[in-house]
Amino acid sequence: MSKMYIELEEEARETAKEYGVTDPCRIREMVCIRIKGKMIEEAQKLTDTLNSMGNDVQEAVINGFLEGLQRSHRYLQGEFWGAMLKIIKKYGETEYFDARNEWAVKMCARMAMAGEDPKTEEILKKYIEERKIR
Numbered sequence: 676m677s678k679m680y681i682e683l684e685e686e687a688r689e690t691a692k693e694y695g696v697t698d699p700c701r702i703r704e705m706v707c708i709r710i711k712g713k714m715i716e717e718a719q720k721l722t723d724t725l726n727s728m729g730n731d732v733q734e735a736v737i738n739g740f741l742e743g744l745q746r747s748h749r750y751l752q753g754e755f756w757g758a759m760l761k762i763i764k765k766y767g768e769t770e771y772f773d774a775r776n777e778w779a780v781k782m783c784a785r786m787a788m789a790g791e792d793p794k795t796e797e798i799l800k801k802y803i804e805e806r807k808i809r
Contacts, residue, residue, distance in 0.1 A: 683709040760790045 687705035696702060724736050744752060767784030769776075789795045 679713060680706075680710070683713060760787065763787050763790070 763783045764787035772780045
């Protein structure tokens, strides 16, 4: 388990104890509420960092994130990308957007379709082959 999860679980258990909550399902719900709040903070930090001027900052974020991901357990890397596909799909289902994020919403919708369609690999190979010929 991650350090963050352990800390948030400990916090939830302390709060549960203060309020006399003993139901394990309710305590688990309290942990999940804290995790969601923490993930909101982390996502905002990451996107705010990308708001810095210059591609060098964006490259540093991308490379650092990738290196951190690659240092994790291989199984967890797969779990991460499965979760990212779910995030991409949900973002692509965004109903309300404007010109500032329209491209991102539509691109995520396409990525989700590609990620879920078992024919994607076949289509991609065909696309690559066609481009080599021409």
